[in-house]
Amino acid sequence: MTTLAAGWTGTDTRLIGAALIGIALIVVLITQVKLHPFLALVLGSGALGLIAGMPVDKLIKSFSGGVGTTVAGVGVLIALGAMLGKLLADSGGADRIVDTIISRAGGAMLPWAMALVAVLIGLPMFFEIGLVMLIPVVLLVVKRTGQPLMLLGIPALAGLSVLHGLVPPHPGPLAAVDAVKADLGITLGLGLLVAIPTVVVAGPLFGRLASRWVSAEAPEHLVPESTGATDRRPGFAATLATVLLPVVLMMGKALSDILLDEGNPVRRALDFVGDPLVALLAAVLLGMVTLGRAAGFTRERLRDSVSAALPPIAGILLIVGAGGGFKQTLVDAGVGDVITGLAKDADFSPILLGWLVAVAIRLATGSATVATISAAGIITPLAEGLPPAQAALVALAVGAGSLFFSHVNDAGFWLVKEYFGLTVGQTIRTWSLMETVISVTALAVIMPLSLVF
Numbered sequence: 001m002t003t004l005a006a007g008w009t010g011t012d013t014r015l016i017g018a019a020l021i022g023i024a025l026i027v028v029l030i031t032q033v034k035l036h037p038f039l040a041l042v043l044g045s046g047a048l049g050l051i052a053g054m055p056v057d058k059l060i061k062s063f064s065g066g067v068g069t070t071v072a073g074v075g076v077l078i079a080l081g082a083m084l085g086k087l088l089a090d091s092g093g094a095d096r097i098v099d100t101i102i103s104r105a106g107g108a109m110l111p112w113a114m115a116l117v118a119v120l121i122g123l124p125m126f127f128e129i130g131l132v133m134l135i136p137v138v139l140l141v142v143k144r145t146g147q148p149l150m151l152l153g154i155p156a157l158a159g160l161s162v163l164h165g166l167v168p169p170h171p172g173p174l175a176a177v178d179a180v181k182a183d184l185g186i187t188l189g190l191g192l193l194v195a196i197p198t199v200v201v202a203g204p205l206f207g208r209l210a211s212r213w214v215s216a217e218a219p220e221h222l223v224p225e226s227t228g229a230t231d232r233r234p235g236f237a238a239t240l241a242t243v244l245l246p247v248v249l250m251m252g253k254a255l256s257d258i259l260l261d262e263g264n265p266v267r268r269a270l271d272f273v274g275d276p277l278v279a280l281l282a283a284v285l286l287g288m289v290t291l292g293r294a295a296g297f298t299r300e301r302l303r304d305s306v307s308a309a310l311p312p313i314a315g316i317l318l319i320v321g322a323g324g325g326f327k328q329t330l331v332d333a334g335v336g337d338v339i340t341g342l343a344k345d346a347d348f349s350p351i352l353l354g355w356l357v358a359v360a361i362r363l364a365t366g367s368a369t370v371a372t373i374s375a376a377g378i379i380t381p382l383a384e385g386l387p388p389a390q391a392a393l394v395a396l397a398v399g400a401g402s403l404f405f406s407h408v409n410d411a412g413f414w415l416v417k418e419y420f421g422l423t424v425g426q427t428i429r430t431w432s433l434m435e436t437v438i439s440v441t442a443l444a445v446i447m448p449l450s451l452v453f
Contacts, residue, residue: 022048070324081132092233118159154207219421358401366409389453
């Protein structure tokens with residue numbers, strides 16, 4: 001290998017070039033050739049792996065493994081979330097929530113209400129779970145009020161994304177806290193302090209701009225519609241309790257992991273019921289009673305309602321899975337290792353270096369969690385001996401960088417695109433820019449705090 005510069009080799013150049021070509025090919029196939037995103041992601045992954053020099057058998061195994069891991073981790077949750085959303089729609093429970101939101105936060109306050117709901121749901125939940133639970137509410141509010149989709153959708157997305165990247169007990173922030181030996185309680189407090197202005201700027205405020213840049217209609221096949229009129233609707237309290245059940249269960253798991261010893265029987269029980277799969281399954285089963293039976297559904301009507309939730313999400317599952325395959329191909333090809341290796345010699349403060357490294361890995365791999373874990377590991381030596389508040393801010397800076405500019409190698413990009421019925425270009429001008437606003441705003445808040453604490 002020929003050294004091109006200090007720490008930069010010909011192999012590094014080929015890997016970075018392969019990643020750029022793979023990403024560009026996906027964008028061109030979708031936007032110009034009008035190829036289905038699933039096929040574009042498969043072809044882009046193949047081009048990336050071959051140019052990077054991966055053996056064909058390793059390339060196929062890498063892509064297939066990424067698809068399997070993504071579908072296994074997200075696919076079942078999407079299906080359960082869709083079932084719960086369908087029960088909410090058919091029973092009139094979603095209408096009940098929409099009516100309450102509109103009556104109590106109408107007009108100019110609606111975007112702020114959507115952001116608040118997203119923050120509450122997003123505190124203990126993974127982004128994908130919160131998204132599939134919020135989608136029915138967002139689409140129904142858009143339909144009932146006539147407000148622009150992006151005006152209400154962006155605040156909801158911002159609330160979920162900020163909590164996912166900055167606030168424990170999400171996996172990324174927890175990994176960063178552990179790597180830099182920060183205090184979890186201090187990080188949680190400072191994380192919420194950073195999250196509030198970040199959600200305000202990237203949510204309701206940026207949503208106003210995004211709604212002017214992109215005029216999009218909610219996809220009709222995903223707008224929850226009742227399959228038939230019902231004289232009875234579940235009460236607001238029962239509906240809210242059903243929707244928040246997985247939130248409460250997962251929050252209980254997070255708190256038990258922090259407060260209780262590993263062998264404690266209460267912790268073991270909460271770890272089980274608080275697992276995302278179990279929590280969402282419990283919500284669906286509860287919803288059959290509190291929503292379906294409360295609306296007078298027969299057993300056959302309940303079965304039909306749950307079954308009807310699955311066909312509309314088939315395409316979404318394939319696209320999200322292929323996005324996971326592309327991400328895994330990037331990782332296994334060694335693109336992330338190249339970036340992390342080159343960043344080790346950079347002469348920056350731990351906060352700024354952590355943010356920059358996380359940004360680079362996020363752009364290369366598409367995974368916020370991978371970016372957080374990798375960047376936190378790189379800057380661990382620089383964080384040794386820092387005061388507790390400074391260590392916490394380093395962890396938060398890494399989390400902020402991990403959210404920068406989500407694009408075609410991120411499964412979340414495809415989730416947002418499909419759920420909101422956007423083109424690739426529209427998704428970049430809304431979702432991708434929103435993620436960038438979150439990342440930059442959070443850093444802009446963290447830097448002054450580092451001078452105070």
